[in-house]
Amino acid sequence: MKTDRKTMSRAVVFTAAALFAATMAGAQDVSIDFDKATNFAGYKTFAVKLGTAWGNPLGEKRVTNEITSSLVEKGWQVAPADKADVIVVLHGATDKKKTLDTFYTGGYGGYRWGGMGGSSQTTVHEYTVGTLVTDMFDAKTKNLVWRGTASDELSDKPEKNAKKLAKAGDKLFKDFPPGSAKK
DSSP: OOOOHHHHHHHHHHHHHHHHHHHHHTOOEEEEEEOTTOOGGGOOEEEEEEEEOOSOHHHHHHHHHHHHHHHHHTTOEEOOTTTOSEEEEEEEEEEEEEEEEEEEESSBTTEETTEEOSEEEEEEEEEEEEEEEEEEEETTTOOEEEEEEEEEEEOSSHHHHHHHHHHHHHHHTTTTTTTOSOO
C-alpha cells in the first residue's frame, strides 16, 4: 500500500495535535499536604482571608466563594475570625508561559530521504497560568495544618475560569478533611 507524503504529513500533524490536546485536558495540577498529627475532626468553624491578592477583585471574590462553599459542603461553618477554629488564607499568583508550535510541510519533520525538504513555520503561543495556594492555620496555635495548591492555564473568558475554579475546588477538597476518605 502506497501512501503519499501529503497524507502522511497530515496524519503526523493530526496525531501531534491530538496528543497535545489530550495532555492539556488534564493539565490542572493540584497537590495537597497536611500535618499528620492534626485532628481535623476537632475543627468545625473557619474564616477566610485573602493573603496575597492577584489584582482581580472579581476573581478574588469567586475564589473566596468557591473555597467557602467547598468547606461548608464538608460540614464546616463560617465564623468571624476571632471565633473560628481555622483561618483559611488564600494566595493567588499568575505567570506568563510560552510554547513553541512548529508546523512542517513537505516531509517528516522537515527532512526527506536524501536531505532537507519542505519548509517549517514556528509560532509562539503565550498563555497565563494561575496558581492558587490555600493555607489553613489552627486559629489557637497559629500553626499551618493544611495546604492545597492548584495551577491551571487561565482563559480570557471568565466563565471558563469559573469552571476551572470549581474543578480545582472539587480536587482540592475531594478527601477533606484528611482521614475522611473511604478506604
